[in-house]
Amino acid sequence: MNEQLAFTIEVFLNGLMAGVLYALVALGFVLIYKASGIFNYAQGVMALFAAMTLVGIQNGQVPFAHLINAIFGTDVHKFGWHVHSFAAILLTVIVMIALAWMVQQFVFKHLVGQEPIILFMATIGLAYFLEGVADLMWGSELKALNVCASEGNCLPQGMNVWLEGTTYEALGYGFFIDNLDIVASIVAAVLVAGLVIFAQYTKQGRAMRAVADDHQAALSVGVSLNFIWVLVWSLAGFVALVAGIMWGAKSGVQFSLSLIALKALPVLMLGGFTSIPGAIIGGLIIGVGEKLFEFLIGAPFLGGATENWFAYMLALVFLVFRPQGLFGEKIIERV
Amino acid sequence: MKYKLGTMAVAGLMAASPVMADLVFPSLSYRTGPYAAGGIPFADGYADYFTLLNERDGGIGGVMTRVLECETAYNTEKGVECYEATKGEGALVYQPLSTGITYQLIPKATADDIPIHSMGYGRTSAANGDVFSHVFNYPANYWNGASAAINHILETNGGDINGKKIALVYHNSAYGKEPIRTLEELSKKHGFELVTLAVDHPGQEQKSQWLQIRRERPDNVIMYGWGVMNQVAIQEAANIRFPMENFIGIWWSGAEIDVTSAGDAANGYKALALTAVGNDFPLFDDIQKYVVDAGKAAGAGDQIGTVPYNRGIYAAMLAQLAVEKAQEIHGVADITSGMMRDGMEALSVTEARMAELGLPSFGPAFDVSCANHGGEGMVAVTQWDASAGQFVKIADFAPTDMDVIGPLIAEDSAAYAAENNIEGNCG
Numbered sequence: 001m002n003e004q005l006a007f008t009i010e011v012f013l014n015g016l017m018a019g020v021l022y023a024l025v026a027l028g029f030v031l032i033y034k035a036s037g038i039f040n041y042a043q044g045v046m047a048l049f050a051a052m053t054l055v056g057i058q059n060g061q062v063p064f065a066h067l068i069n070a071i072f073g074t075d076v077h078k079f080g081w082h083v084h085s086f087a088a089i090l091l092t093v094i095v096m097i098a099l100a101w102m103v104q105q106f107v108f109k110h111l112v113g114q115e116p117i118i119l120f121m122a123t124i125g126l127a128y129f130l131e132g133v134a135d136l137m138w139g140s141e142l143k144a145l146n147v148c149a150s151e152g153n154c155l156p157q158g159m160n161v162w163l164e165g166t167t168y169e170a171l172g173y174g175f176f177i178d179n180l181d182i183v184a185s186i187v188a189a190v191l192v193a194g195l196v197i198f199a200q201y202t203k204q205g206r207a208m209r210a211v212a213d214d215h216q217a218a219l220s221v222g223v224s225l226n227f228i229w230v231l232v233w234s235l236a237g238f239v240a241l242v243a244g245i246m247w248g249a250k251s252g253v254q255f256s257l258s259l260i261a262l263k264a265l266p267v268l269m270l271g272g273f274t275s276i277p278g279a280i281i282g283g284l285i286i287g288v289g290e291k292l293f294e295f296l297i298g299a300p301f302l303g304g305a306t307e308n309w310f311a312y313m314l315a316l317v318f319l320v321f322r323p324q325g326l327f328g329e330k331i332i333e334r335v
Numbered sequence: 336m337k338y339k340l341g342t343m344a345v346a347g348l349m350a351a352s353p354v355m356a357d358l359v360f361p362s363l364s365y366r367t368g369p370y371a372a373g374g375i376p377f378a379d380g381y382a383d384y385f386t387l388l389n390e391r392d393g394g395i396g397g398v399m400t401r402v403l404e405c406e407t408a409y410n411t412e413k414g415v416e417c418y419e420a421t422k423g424e425g426a427l428v429y430q431p432l433s434t435g436i437t438y439q440l441i442p443k444a445t446a447d448d449i450p451i452h453s454m455g456y457g458r459t460s461a462a463n464g465d466v467f468s469h470v471f472n473y474p475a476n477y478w479n480g481a482s483a484a485i486n487h488i489l490e491t492n493g494g495d496i497n498g499k500k501i502a503l504v505y506h507n508s509a510y511g512k513e514p515i516r517t518l519e520e521l522s523k524k525h526g527f528e529l530v531t532l533a534v535d536h537p538g539q540e541q542k543s544q545w546l547q548i549r550r551e552r553p554d555n556v557i558m559y560g561w562g563v564m565n566q567v568a569i570q571e572a573a574n575i576r577f578p579m580e581n582f583i584g585i586w587w588s589g590a591e592i593d594v595t596s597a598g599d600a601a602n603g604y605k606a607l608a609l610t611a612v613g614n615d616f617p618l619f620d621d622i623q624k625y626v627v628d629a630g631k632a633a634g635a636g637d638q639i640g641t642v643p644y645n646r647g648i649y650a651a652m653l654a655q656l657a658v659e660k661a662q663e664i665h666g667v668a669d670i671t672s673g674m675m676r677d678g679m680e681a682l683s684v685t686e687a688r689m690a691e692l693g694l695p696s697f698g699p700a701f702d703v704s705c706a707n708h709g710g711e712g713m714v715a716v717t718q719w720d721a722s723a724g725q726f727v728k729i730a731d732f733a734p735t736d737m738d739v740i741g742p743l744i745a746e747d748s749a750a751y752a753a754e755n756n757i758e759g760n761c762g
Contacts, residue, residue, distance in 0.1 A: 252596030305533035
């Protein structure tokens with residue numbers, strides 16, 4: 001196989017994988033925006049908070065240890081046990097549900113009917129508050145994240161040797177794909193399928209869609225807005241946990257994890273703020289687009305590091321021609 | 336009434352006077368934000384050292400020290416605010432801990448007669464004391480780092496790297512671009528091919544760069560990274576099975592936090608170092624006894640001996656030596672920031688003095704002068720031993736190529752002098 005073509009295909013495949021990771025973050029934004037019209041600035045911090053909580057629970061860390069020690073003069077840091085990954089994930093989901101309830105109860109319940117910009121501002125406040133709470137609760141140090149089914153059977157990292165060997169034998173060039181990216185793709189596919197099934201075939205899912213379509217109409221048929229919004233924030237919290245696990249496994253869990261939200265914005269601009277398939281397709285287009293641009297033009301001619309701005313430029317071009325995004329709801333202004 | 340006012344004034348003076356008698360060391364720390372993981376241990380080390388001096392020795396020259404911590408979150412604007420808020424407290428020297436903050440503080444601190452110590456970061460050409468009267472960047476700067484990395488690659492290749500391909504993976508910022516010019520000069524001198532790969536902030540996604548490295552197959556990779564970029568780069572290098580022993584990072588890419596998330600795959604990764612590694616030094620016994628066991632440690636005590644903690648210790652030790660020198664020069668114990676600057680400029684760090692302080696061979700021995708604020712640019716090399724969970728020093732502090740770096744410093748500082756109408760401080 002022609003070497004340049006092989007490189008291009010490899011970049012394309014890795015772009016798809018990167019796109020899946022971007023889409024994982026974007027999904028959380030879409031869920032909340034679709035159901036409540038809130039652009040959740042705190043989604044990245046929620047991923048950070050979820051990942052920190054998961055690692056903290058896994059390692060038996062005492063939450064708010066520094067605060068407890070400072071107030072009571074104690075010296076406690078760890079419980080001395082290690083929680084199995086699956087149990088820790090379950091406990092983290094419970095924490096995220098509790099967080100969703102608190103966010104609804106103490107913040108958004110009081111802002112019903114406010115302008116979208118006010119709700120957006122509230123999520124900015126929430127983001128910084130949550131970051132501070134995460135710091136107090138689990139500390140600022142970097143934590144290695146390992147999700148394991150059993151001893152030595154953890155999330156895989158590194159090159160997929162089988163794929164490399166097979167493509168080398170078949171095409172004369174061994175493609176590189178990261179095992180973690182393959183897992184992330186499978187997880188994302190299961191997650192999206194699960195969300196779609198939940199939305200289409202469960203009572204709560206249908207209620208969620210009803211609220212997304214028309215709050216007033218949903219209220220009139222007895223749907224509890226309060227419950228649905230807690231449900232939506234919980235789902236967004238769960239998606240944030242999945243994104244936090246995948247990104248945290250790459251880089252360790254640390255405060256810069258919240259910056260992954262920056263990767264989701266062009267995906268949302270492109271895919272639309274209200275479409276789950278849009279988040280996935282948008283993620284894939286951004287992932288492939290930025291990687292191919294970097295490979296074909298950015299690195300050879302522009303000095304590299306073009307991915308960040310190119311993703312936004314690509315999204316901007318889509319925005320100019322289709323402001324609602326590829327899969328967003330049509331904007332209809334009635335005169 | 337007059338009596339009452341007089342009493343209040345005297346009481347005010349009495350309350351103020353102990354503050355004036357302290358040796359004040361502001362600590363522009365970043366315990367929050369995306370870079371907190373690296374900022375906390377440094378701040379702890381810096382604070383713990385001065386606590387030790389107070390508890391064990393009663394300060395420096397009989398005057399107690401006081402660390403004035405101000406949180407910057409590694410944000411330049413906050414750093415400048417911290418400077419403005421603390422300089423009136425009698426600040427002796429600033430460690431800005433950020434190249435961005437350093438650039439902002441250079442003119443301010445110079446005007447305020449307060450020295451800056453930007454150890455291994457900041458404006459590299461500040462090593463020229465003739466132009467930068469109040470900025471010191473000993474014991475080494477970014478360009479020394481680039482040269483040290485090439486020297487190490489030379490050493491591992493029998494002194495010949497002609498025709499080799501060396502890639503620089505760098506943080507796409509002013510900091511990350513610092514070594515490019517030096518490496519270009521060194522590539523001409525030694526005949527290697529230089530490939531540069533920029534990584535955008537924060538560096539969480541580096542697939543493109545590492546696929547390019549996989550395609551280009553460089554013999555060695557040098558990294559000028561920071562924060563999450565380091566962890567991701569080391570993981571990606573492991574993913575493409577790049578040999579870790581051929582991967583070397585600057586000291587800002589060489590802490591335990593940079594390698595731990597990659598686990599065993601990071602074994603063999605190398606990093607340049609400004610200080611020795613580990614806690615096997617007599618001083619650490621004193622820190623345990625007088626600071627940690629006494630419940631006076633700045634942190635939880637779990638960072639002691641890590642690379643950034645040791646760097647904090649080292650920065651504080653150099654500040655102590657400069658204070659001692661200033662006290663000796665001016666004959667007063669309670670020195671001012673101007674006197675501190677004089678002490679820094681006359682600093683002589685000897686092996687004997689480091690051993691006396693309980694830190695034998697903790698850093699290089701070097702001298703500072705009016706013309707040379709950067710020391711001799713001596714750098715060590717460490718390597719990560721994943722099974723032991725620690726960096727191990729594999730090459731001692733060695734000189735860098737000042738034949739290449741010297742002219743670059745002269746050129747850059749001359750441009751700064753021309754822009755700012757500086758005629759020269761050293762006569």
